[in-house]
Structures are given as C-alpha cells and as structure tokens.
Amino acid sequence: MLVRVKKGWELPEAQATPESVFHDRRRLVAAMGIGALFAAAGAGLPGRAHAAAAGAGEDPSAGLYPMKRNLKYTLDRDLTKEELATAYNNYYEFGSQKDIAEEAQSLKIRPWTVRIDGMVEKEMTVDIDALLKRMPLEERLYRLRCVEAWSMAVPWSGFAMKALVDFARPLSSAKYVRMETLADKAVMPGLRQPWYPWPYTEGLTIAEATNELAFMATGLYGKPIPRQNGAPLRLAVPWKYGFKSVKSIVRFNFTDKRPVTFWEQLQKSEYGFWANVNPEVDHPRWSQATEMVLGKPGRVPTLPYNGYGEYVAGLYAGLEKTEGDRLFR
Ligand code: MTE
Numbered sequence: 001m002l003v004r005v006k007k008g009w010e011l012p013e014a015q016a017t018p019e020s021v022f023h024d025r026r027r028l029v030a031a032m033g034i035g036a037l038f039a040a041a042g043a044g045l046p047g048r049a050h051a052a053a054a055g056a057g058e059d060p061s062a063g064l065y066p067m068k069r070n071l072k073y074t075l076d077r078d079l080t081k082e083e084l085a086t087a088y089n090n091y092y093e094f095g096s097q098k099d100i101a102e103e104a105q106s107l108k109i110r111p112w113t114v115r116i117d118g119m120v121e122k123e124m125t126v127d128i129d130a131l132l133k134r135m136p137l138e139e140r141l142y143r144l145r146c147v148e149a150w151s152m153a154v155p156w157s158g159f160a161m162k163a164l165v166d167f168a169r170p171l172s173s174a175k176y177v178r179m180e181t182l183a184d185k186a187v188m189p190g191l192r193q194p195w196y197p198w199p200y201t202e203g204l205t206i207a208e209a210t211n212e213l214a215f216m217a218t219g220l221y222g223k224p225i226p227r228q229n230g231a232p233l234r235l236a237v238p239w240k241y242g243f244k245s246v247k248s249i250v251r252f253n254f255t256d257k258r259p260v261t262f263w264e265q266l267q268k269s270e271y272g273f274w275a276n277v278n279p280e281v282d283h284p285r286w287s288q289a290t291e292m293v294l295g296k297p298g299r300v301p302t303l304p305y306n307g308y309g310e311y312v313a314g315l316y317a318g319l320e321k322t323e324g325d326r327l328f329r
Helices: 018-032 034-039 044-058 128-134 161-168 262-266 309-316 319-328
Strands: 113-118 124-127 138-145 150-160 176-181 201-205 215-220 234-236 249-255 290-293
Touching (some): 124 128, 128 161, 138 215, 138 234, 150 161, 161 215, 161 249
Parallel strands (some): 113 249, 150 290
Antiparallel strands (some): 138 150, 150 215, 176 201, 215 234
16 A cells, blocks of 8 residues: 655655664663663663563463574574663654654554455454464574664564465465554554655565565564564564564555565665665665674674575575665665
8 A cells, every 4th residue: 555655855854764763772872881771770761661571461472482492593692682672662653763662552462463465365364362373483583683784683482474474375476475564543653744654564575475584573582572672563584674674563465566665665765675684785875884783882794684695695596687786775
C-alpha cells in the first residue's frame, strides 16, 4: 500500500533521518559514559528499560523463554548490555528520538494477529500465540549494524523466517514478501507526522526470506521482546542495515512486485531496497567504513555483509551488474 507523501527533500524534517538519530544516540552514550551507563541503572533512561521489562511479565508467551540457544551462530564480540539495547531505540512510530522506551509501553501486544495474504495458497489471519506454538523456537546471537554506523550484538529468540514462509505457503509466482508494522494512531504519536509514509513497511525477496539467517524475533535476552524493540514480532536480518528489521509486524503480503519500502519512499538514494552492509559503499552523507559498538569506546571496522557473507553472498551473485551500488545502500 503506497501512501502519497512529499519527496524526501521537501520534508520539513529532512534532517530527521537516521543520521540525526545516530548523533543523538552517540551523544547520549558519550554523555553517560561507558561505566556510568550501567551504574546509573536506577535513574534516567536505563530505569525506563526496567519498566519495559516489567511490562513483558504480562505477556502470555513468557513461559516459552529462555529458548534453547542455537550454537551455530557465534559472535566475534561481547553481547551488548541489555540496559543499553533496550533503552536506545529507533522506532519512529513513537518518535524520531532515541528515548522512546517509555512511550512504547502503551503498545498493546495482546491480542495480536498477523495477516498473511497476497500470493499464497490460502490467505489467513493467525494469532501470535497460536503461531508461536507451531514454530521451531530457538535463540540466536546476532549482530545488528544500523545504517547510522552504530552496532550492537544481542540474543534474539524466535524462529527462522523460512518456517513462517513454509507455513504461509506462497505461490511459486510470489517473488517478494512485504512486511507491515502496526499503525495505531491512538498510541503511536509519530503517526501524527503525515510526511512519513505510514505504515512502516519493509520487504525481502523470497530467496532472502528463506535464507537460514533471516529470523523472526519474538524475544530478547531470554524474555519476550520489549515493546521498544518491536514486540511481539520483528524481523532480524543481520547482513542488512538495521532499518530492514521491521518491528511489530501485523502483515506479511506475498507479491510478485518489489515493494517500495518506508525509507525508500522517503530517500531512495540513501535507504534502498537491498541495503546490504558494505563498508566500501558510503552512505551519501557519511562513511560506512567503521562503526561504533554500543557501550564500547572507539570504532571498529565494518565487515561486508556485516560478517555474514558466507551465508548470504550467493544470494546476490549476478545482481551486481543490474543493481550495482544499490545492493549496499
Ligand atoms: N521498525 C519500525 N516499525 N519503525 C522504525 O522506526 N527503525 C528501524 C528498525 N525497525 C524502525 C523499525 C531501524 S532504523 C533500526 S536501526 C532498528 O529497527 C533498531 O532496532 P532496535 O531499536 O531494536 O535497536
């Protein structure tokens, strides 16, 4: 579904792209200091993360956690502290600032249904808890590299997206899956900003969605996923920039047309459909060569496909000729 919006360069908030968010997050992290960040857990932002964790107690799926860790997916770095990963978020429906954890607690996560429609054998609406019962649940440690050049490493719980695609039974003519976030004006103040093309949407090719790395996250740090991180169902595609990992999904639409996604509608040259991590292709306004690891001093080199090339590089063989740099931004 396309919403008519002004072009990106006409936006009153043209600066309010993820870059400004990045600077906010850096400033906050720097201001709090690496040690002070966790020492200050009783006050300010980290306290909000605790409020979020308490909210998760109402989740009827809480008994499914922690899920058994799949040891295949290892990290080359420490896990990001939970207090940090759950207190600095990008969730524009709740505002373009980092500090949305508290606002996001108004998100009602039950009842929650997911619509599966478009080019499938049979369209359906499925309840999240019924879905959870049918899926092969596990925990995976993944990195997440945001297009804004910060990164984190977290334990997601959930299930391989391939299991969801198999469950959905797309027709062989379906080439893409388009995912849509809930758009609830009653609780999401960001939706009052009409220049954004709500609802937030993202898309993958079927080949990407069925790649073993594509993961549907329902949990984080061995508990149901906090609302600010995309409860009750969000995507985790660690070889792509973080904006592909759409939160609070209510719809999977199978289609033979490449979806034009939320950020692509806003600024196609900066946030394209493919958005595969590549340190050699700069964002038009900043370098992608290095990244700030949340909670760590300094910067580390960014890896092609965020270090997951062995799993996914083959998906793009041959596409370089037609897609070129677009594969990486
Ligand atoms: N999904 C929705 N619905 N709305 C958003 O604003 N932001 C994206 C992505 N998914 C976003 C979203 C961006 S830019 C990033 S980097 C990640 O969520 C951040 O995930 P986190 O808040 O769990 O770190």
